[in-house]
Amino acid sequence: MAKKDNFEDYVQLEEYVSQENLSKVRSELTTCLELNTSVAGTIIEIDKNFAKSILITTNDMVVDEHGLIFDAFIFAAANYVAQAAINKEFSVVIGTKCFFYAPLKIGDILQLEAHALFDETSKKRDVKVIGYTKDIKMFEGTIQIVTTEEHIFDLKRPPLNSTKDTQQGENSNTSNVNPDAMAATILASMGK
Incomplete structure (x- = not known):
């Protein structure tokens, strides 16, 4: 050091x-x-x-x-x-x-x-x-x-996508944020 x-x-x-x-x-x-x-x-x-x-x-x-x-x-x-x-x-x-x-x-x-x-x-x-x-x-x-008009964490969150994990042979649900919905939320906060 x-x-x-x-x-x-x-x-x-x-x-x-x-x-x-x-x-x-x-x-x-x-x-x-x-x-x-x-x-x-x-x-x-x-x-x-x-x-x-x-x-x-x-x-x-x-x-x-x-x-x-x-x-x-x-x-x-x-x-x-x-x-x-x-x-x-x-x-x-x-x-x-x-x-x-x-x-x-x-x-x-x-x-x-x-x-x-x-x-x-x-x-x-x-x-x-x-x-x-x-x-x-x-x-x-x-x-x-x-x-944005308010804090990024206070903006309305987009809906989640549910996907099925079939790679492991299980029918477990994994939630992922929908990138299109996130972009739409940010654009909506920008007034577009």
């Missing part, structure tokens, strides 16, 4: 954003309010269809003795800044296309910017996210997000 002294007590967030601006962002942010920002980054700027964040890498993100950062933390930070660019209380990622151009190591600071595309009244949005460490592009992606 990489040692903390590899990066002299880590960079403090205050080097990138004032406490005043951070408080302003926190008061405007309506999405992902319970997210652990120590592993998903901190939103440092927010505006209509735009958000900027900082991910400060820590020992908790390291996967080996060389200090390599697990790429899932990079994706989590990109997802979070994309959600913030839309800034709706109820939103869910439905698709992504991402490129990791270079690995991060302990002590790297990843700055991410997200630009939400399409009209903000649209329920389905594409968000372009780009991440840099110093002047090196480390990450680029498009994250598709759908917003």
